[in-house]
Amino acid sequence: MKKDFLSLYDLERADFEAVFGKADKVKKMLKAGVSHTPLAGKTLGMIFDKSSTRTRISFEVGIYQLGGMALFLNNRDTQVGRGEDISDTARVMSRYLDAVVIRTYSQSFVEDFARYATIPVINGLTDEQHPCQILSDLFTIKEKKGRYEGLKVAYVGDGNNVANSWIDAAARLPIRLGLACPEKYEPAPNILERGTKKAEGGITLYRNPADAVKDADVIYTDVWTSMGQEAEKEERKKIFSGYQVNGELLSRARKDAIVMHCLPAHRGEEITDDVIGGSHSVVIDQAENRLHVQKAVMEILILGG
Ligand code: CP
Ligand code: NVA
16 A cells, blocks of 8 residues: 655654665765666655645656656646646646645645545645655754653744754654743644644653753754745734754753754844854754655655655
């Protein structure tokens, strides 16, 4: 049966490890100049309703490096934008493509598409989830720290798609997760509830960022205004002003803490220039790993292992 990748909550620990193992191999092969083209003749459809730099490029380049090709489809240019039924679209696209990655607003669009598609569907970001990002970030943590088990990840800022996917990760892997979010900007209550029940290492919601980053191995932040929330930008700047990752906050974490951001960053808002550009920051390596991890995901989903 085909497998989809819609949220980290759907994965078992063995699935994470399979991806990390393969990502490590494809990364080493690429660096050594060894060609690896198991997806020759395969086509990845990319349905994108929102902007993207990293996700789009890493999937397009990734499938190309694996021997296949990508077809970038903006919903405005297809019949989806004119209201074609999602079940027809998903079933028809399944006859042409070998997998599809979707970046859109509602999680239900991705879930509905996956229900009707007979090919693997990958969630490339919705308002609710960003699983490719956090999967790759865990690989980066493993690379930088040698493990993720028992480490404390402190997420500071908006309880958005990235925060929700961190909660799903903590539900499946033995990490300790602390989130500091302002009132009314907490992660999705259903995701927090199901995650808290499962999380071996614990998930704690704080109001004060200083409490969340105490003893943290990883400090993670994301924009205060996500795609689709642009009208709230000025209001959000005021509400989140105490949630900036700056030198003072960083000094409260472990001495060897790493700083992560999924990017794009708004320097001077959620993170200061000196911290994102400083010695604790791993954001560029983090972005690079999107390529290696997504290559692993595509290979596993398309070839079934
Ligand atoms: N982090 C991330 O998904 O970046 P893009 O929006 O550029 O794809
Ligand atoms: N939370 C951000 C992530 C961008 C990669 C957004 O949804 O815009």
